[in-house]
Amino acid sequence: MIICTYDGSFEGLLSLFSECITKNIQPENIIEQSKYEPDLINEELFIPTNISAANSFRRRLRNALSAQSLKHLFFVFLSALENKEICMYRYACFGLQTGLNLNKHLSDKRVAMIHDVSLKVGCEAHRMKGLLRFRELDDGRYYAPVRTDHFVLPILASHFSKRLSAKQWVIHDVPRSTAALFDRESWYITKIEQTSAPELSQDELHCQSLWRQYFSAIAIKERINPKLQRQFLPKRYWDYLVEMQDAPAQKNNSSDDHLSS
Amino acid sequence: MIRESALKKLTILAESAKYDASCASSGSNRAHSAGVGTTQSSGICHSWAADGRCISLLKILMTNVCIYNCTYCINRANNDVPRAAFTPEEICELTMNFYTKNYIEGLFLSSGVIQSPDHTMELLIKTVRRLREIHRFNGYIHLKLIPGANLDLVHTACRYADRVSINIELPSRESLAMLAPQKKVESILLPMHSVGETLQHNQEVKKKKNKPKTMPAYTPAGQSTQLIIGATPETDLQIMRLSSWLYEKMTLKRVYYSAYIPVNNDSRLPVLHTPPLLREHRLYQADWLLRFYGFSAEELLDEAHPRFDVELDPKICWALRNPGRFPVELNIADYEVLLRVPGIGVRSAKKIIALRKVQRIQYNDLRKLHIVLKRAQYFFTVNGKYYGDTPLDPAAIRNRLTIPYPGRVSSQLDLFDINRDTSDLTSAISGEI
Numbered sequence: 131m132i133i134c135t136y137d138g139s140f141e142g143l144l145s146l147f148s149e150c151i152t153k154n155i156q157p158e159n160i161i162e163q164s165k166y167e168p169d170l171i172n173e174e175l176f177i178p179t180n181i182s183a184a185n186s187f188r189r190r191l192r193n194a195l196s197a198q199s200l201k202h203l204f205f206v207f208l209s210a211l212e213n214k215e216i217c218m219y220r221y222a223c224f225g226l227q228t229g230l231n232l233n234k235h236l237s238d239k240r241v242a243m244i245h246d247v248s249l250k251v252g253c254e255a256h257r258m259k260g261l262l263r264f265r266e267l268d269d270g271r272y273y274a275p276v277r278t279d280h281f282v283l284p285i286l287a288s289h290f291s292k293r294l295s296a297k298q299w300v301i302h303d304v305p306r307s308t309a310a311l312f313d314r315e316s317w318y319i320t321k322i323e324q325t326s327a328p329e330l331s332q333d334e335l336h337c338q339s340l341w342r343q344y345f346s347a348i349a350i351k352e353r354i355n356p357k358l359q360r361q362f363l364p365k366r367y368w369d370y371l372v373e374m375q376d377a378p379a380q381k382n383n384s385s386d387d388h389l390s391s
Numbered sequence: 392m393i394r395e396s397a398l399k400k401l402t403i404l405a406e407s408a409k410y411d412a413s414c415a416s417s418g419s420n421r422a423h424s425a426g427v428g429t430t431q432s433s434g435i436c437h438s439w440a441a442d443g444r445c446i447s448l449l450k451i452l453m454t455n456v457c458i459y460n461c462t463y464c465i466n467r468a469n470n471d472v473p474r475a476a477f478t479p480e481e482i483c484e485l486t487m488n489f490y491t492k493n494y495i496e497g498l499f500l501s502s503g504v505i506q507s508p509d510h511t512m513e514l515l516i517k518t519v520r521r522l523r524e525i526h527r528f529n530g531y532i533h534l535k536l537i538p539g540a541n542l543d544l545v546h547t548a549c550r551y552a553d554r555v556s557i558n559i560e561l562p563s564r565e566s567l568a569m570l571a572p573q574k575k576v577e578s579i580l581l582p583m584h585s586v587g588e589t590l591q592h593n594q595e596v597k598k599k600k601n602k603p604k605t606m607p608a609y610t611p612a613g614q615s616t617q618l619i620i621g622a623t624p625e626t627d628l629q630i631m632r633l634s635s636w637l638y639e640k641m642t643l644k645r646v647y648y649s650a651y652i653p654v655n656n657d658s659r660l661p662v663l664h665t666p667p668l669l670r671e672h673r674l675y676q677a678d679w680l681l682r683f684y685g686f687s688a689e690e691l692l693d694e695a696h697p698r699f700d701v702e703l704d705p706k707i708c709w710a711l712r713n714p715g716r717f718p719v720e721l722n723i724a725d726y727e728v729l730l731r732v733p734g735i736g737v738r739s740a741k742k743i744i745a746l747r748k749v750q751r752i753q754y755n756d757l758r759k760l761h762i763v764l765k766r767a768q769y770f771f772t773v774n775g776k777y778y779g780d781t782p783l784d785p786a787a788i789r790n791r792l793t794i795p796y797p798g799r800v801s802s803q804l805d806l807f808d809i810n811r812d813t814s815d816l817t818s819a820i821s822g823e824i
Contacts, residue, residue, distance in 0.1 A: 234745040237756040260437040260447075264492045272491070293429045293530075294491060337488050343398055344489075347405040348450060349440035352652045352666055358443025362436070372494070373438055 131158035135176045136215075138162040140207050142179040143215060147222055148187035149177045160215035195225040195232050202233075205248040205255075208281045217243050254278055255285040261363075262286060263372050264299060265338075266331040272299035273328050275370045283310050287317045338372050345373040401485070403475040407455040407466050408501055410654075411558070411617060412647040416447040416496035416531045418612035419553040426527030428490060428497070430553060435496050448499035448533055449489050453477055453514055457503030461571040463560070463622050465654040466503050476505075479518035483526050490530055497531030497553070498522065508539035508578075516544065519551040531612075539578040542585050549586055554612040554644070557583055562630050566623035569659060580641075586614055587642045613644035620674060621651040621667040622660060626697035630674060631688035635681055648674040673699035680706055683737055684730050702793045707733035707766055711785040717770040718777055722752050734767030754778060766792065 134150060134157040136142035143160070150157055155175070163176055192200050203218050211217065221244045225232040235241045264272040272294070276286070283303050287310035290299065294312075301310045302322065309322045368374040417434025436445040452466075454476035460468040477485075486498045500518060504511050515534060522528045534552035536545055549555055557579055561567045564576050593609055596602055616637065618630060630648075637643045650666035677699065680686040684706070691705050692698070700708045710717060710733045719728050721743055729740040742760045746752055754773045757764065769779040769788045781787040 228749075231749050234749045236742055236746045237750070237759045242759055256433070256435070259431070260435045260493075260496075262493050266492070274493070290493075292423060294427070294493075295425075296427060297491065333488075337492060340398060340401060340485070341489060341492070341494050344401055344405050344449070345438065345440065345446070347402045348409050348446060349442045350409055350444075350652065351442075353442035353444070353650075353668070355443040356441065359439045359441055362439040362443065362445065371438070372492075 131172050132156070132175050133158055133166065133172045134160045135163040135166045135174055136160070137179050138164065139179060140204065141181055141184040142177075143207065143218070144184035144187045145180045146177040146215075147219055148180075148183045150219070151223070151226070157216065157219065159213065160219055162215075191222060191225070194229055195222075196230060199225055199232055202244050202248040205251040206244055208284065209247045209251045210280050211247050214247070217247075251280045251282060254280050255282040257367070258282055258286055259289050261367050261371060262290075262301065263370060264294075265328075266334045268329040268331045270298070270331070272297050273302065274299070275302045275304050277304055277366070277369055281306065281308075283308060283319060286310065287312065287319070291317050335377075339377055342373055342377060397481065397485070400475040400477060400481075401451070403473050404451045404453075404455060404477060407503075408450045408452045408499070410465065410649060410652065411450065411499070411501060412444075412649040413499065413533065413556060413615055413617060413645070414445050414447050415554070415612075415615070415645060416533075418644060419531055420611050421529060421531075421553060421608065424527075424529045426529040427487065428528055428530030430497070430529075430531050437493070437495055447496045448531065449486055449495045449497070450499040451477070451482070451485075451501075453482065453500060453502035453511075453518065454505050455503045456505050458506070459504055459571070459573045461560075461574065462655065462657050462659055463570055463619060463651070467655065470655065479514070479521050482518050483522045483528075486522060487526050487528065490528070497533070498528075499533040501535035502537070504537060504539075508537045509541050509544060512537045512540035512544040512548065516548050516551065519548070523551050536582050536586075538574050538582070540582065542582060545582045545586060546589065549589070549610040550608060552610050554615060555586060555610050556615040556617070558617040559633075560617060560619050561623055562618045562625040562633050563623065566625065570623065583614065583616070583641050583643075586610065587640075590614075590642060613642070615643060615645035615647060617647040617649055619651050620648050620671050621663060626692075627670070627674065627677070627699050628688065628692040628694070628697040631677055631681070631692060634678060635688045638681060646678060648678070669701065670699070673705060677705040685727055686731075703789065704733075706731075707792070710770055711789060714783060714785055717783060718772045718779075719770065720775070721757075721771050721773050722747060724771075732767055732770045734763055734765060734770075739763075 132155060134146055134155070136146045146160060149155065158172060166174060168174060188200065191203070203222065206214050206218055217240070220240045224235075224238070224240045228235060232241065233245070236245070258276060258278060262274045262276055264274045267273050276283075281303070283301060286301055290301065291312055296314065298314060299312045302324065303309065307321055307323060308319060310317050310319050415434055416430070417432060419430040420432060421430040423429060434447065436447050438446040440446055454474070455466045455472070456474050456476060457464075457466045457468055465472065482498070482500065486495075489495045490497070498519075500515055502511050502515055505514070515537070519532050519534055522532070532552045533554045533556065534548050536548060536555050536557040538557060559579055561570055567574060567576055589609060590613060593606060596606070618633070620630070634646045637646055648671050650668050650671040651663065652666045653660060653663055677691050680691060681688065686709070691709055699705055703711075710731070716731070719732060721729070726740055726744055729735055729743055730737065735743075739760065739762045742762070743752065746756060746760065752773060754776070757773070769781070769783055777783070781791050
């Protein structure tokens with residue numbers, strides 16, 4: 131049986147889909163090449179990224195399925211779902227049969243799966259647009275560490291490239307050792323290894339203490355409801371939330387508890 | 392950067408502002424500009440305070456000094472509380488700092504009335520104008536209109552704000568006269584009406600063929616107001632009538648309900664041990680039914696039943712009073728009819744309609760659509776078959792839903808936990824606002 135592999139990029143995956151459909155290859159599974167482990171039963175078929183094939187397949191999906199379906203595919207690609215590639219492939223193939231009606235087949239497993247996962251990724255991205263916290267570094271750059279279930283970094287980078295277009299910023303996906311870097315014009319994603327916490331600017335800790343103060347002042351004590359708070363703000367997101375961390379014991383801007391992972 | 396004194400001021404002026412329930416940062420369509428910030432039509436929540444309410448905007452007062460002596464208000468003139476005031480520049484700096492750190496979606500600026508309504512309104516305008524023009528802030532601004540301020544000032548304020556609001560606070564003329572004798576009802580409704588008219592006029596201009604290419608911004612996210620619940624004797628029916636009037640005639644985007652919390656001792660105020668949170672929750676549920684589900688106030692309540700049920704939500708209560716309308720057949724019912732089935736919301740109804748276009752619905756499909764059947768099961772048929780665990784009899788259904796099964800934890804407590812922010816979050820994510 132054939133296991134198709136690709137280089138791990140979205141374009142690579144689209145190239146792979148295009149190749150499989152054109153050559154009528156029926157992959158048993160689709161795996162990123164670096165994660166593939168050879169075995170006795172299966173045969174690996176690596177499909178190299180072909181940008182023009184990827185682009186024309188992307189256009190085909192947009193026209194035959196819908197822009198919404200393409201967005202679903204991209205969101206699922208960012209997800210931590212195991213076997214996401216083969217799920218995406220089955221959804222795309224089914225879509226080429228149904229055409230524009232694809233997303234109405236809500237009781238079909240192939241569609242329901244993609245919708246559920248896409249919704250999860252979309253929700254996490256939306257949530258992180260609110261929960262991400264930038265810290266001002268002493269070199270003037272803005273730095274935000276994040277820890278997310280899914281790889282929502284590209285969605286965040288796109289959002290903040292418009293919102294904070296006058297700043298140089300870094301969004302650091304700590305567990306994935308990956309960062310989005312923005313230089314006031316465009317952003318790109320790269321692997322980074324961080325060994326020490328970045329130095330904060332003079333004003334950063336003061337700004338954080340103002341925010342913590344505001345955060346505690348705005349709660350109405352007659353309505354205190356920690357269960358409700360955690361329902362909206364699950365504890366797994368607290369690590370880098372300024373308002374959920376105690377203020378550093380002394381003003382020492384070379385150490386920052388929030389950055390250690 | 393603002394220093395230590397700012398910490399104290401911020402505490403005083405945030406604590407004075409916290410009783411305003413408005414939290415939305417949604418509904419604006421501010422064009423992208425070279426300045427700092429963007430707005431997102433779905434709104435974004437940035438944190439949740441210890442009371443479980445979402446924090447989206449930096450909600451503060453310009454000053455908590457006030458010439459009025461409204462009985463229910465913590466900042467009333469006669470109260471001996473610490474007073475403070477921000478300068479426009481201090482507010483701008485604070486907003487810009489918080490915004491660029493992504494603590495907030497924008498600014499919510501209100502104020503006690505200092506010197507006169509006009510003076511206060513001018514101060515607020517000066518601040519947001521500075522924020523827009525000097526700091527080039529392009530994020531969300533919610534600005535309070537000051538009752539009694541000159542209408543020209545009101546319209547100027549609308550040019551800089553994404554949303555404006557003027558709080559009615561007490562849901563009847565009599566209550567206002569009793570608890571806020573210095574405020575006149577007209578001083579609240581007149582600016583609201585004038586802003587509403589301008590918004591409607593702008594809408595009509597936009598529809599015209601020879602519409603101008605660009606139109607100056609005018610409070611693109613519309614206006615809202617707040618009603619205090621439980622400080623005065625109005626019934627839920629009176630409050631719902633007022634809300635639907637505000638939505639229809641004043642074209643408001645949102646009415647907020649704020650459970651009354653006693654902050655002052657006054658013989659004209661009721662003594663409450665806990666804020667009426669469940670009642671507030673029921674009003675928000677009903678408010679959603681008015682705005683998104685096509686219900687009218689008179690359908691939800693009437694003179695014989697002027698208050699919402701403690702045990703069950705307003706939608707299922709309506710259904711139980713109208714059993715003749717059910718069950719509906721999921722394979723043929725119109726969208727509007729589906730929306731009236733308890734337990735089926737906007738998203739579920741849309742999913743049913745979508746699936747119906749490609750196949751006939753079977754009962755098993757409902758679980759795949761993640762439709763919650765707990766309440767819905769009594770009110771529909773699928774291909775003619777009824778699936779409820781008791782016949783469609785209002786008394787039996789009520790029993791089923793309110794008497795806890797053995798081994799099932801009562802959901803009574805949960806009612807207090809779900810407040811408006813649940814629906815806010817859901818709608819924010821799905822863009823239903």
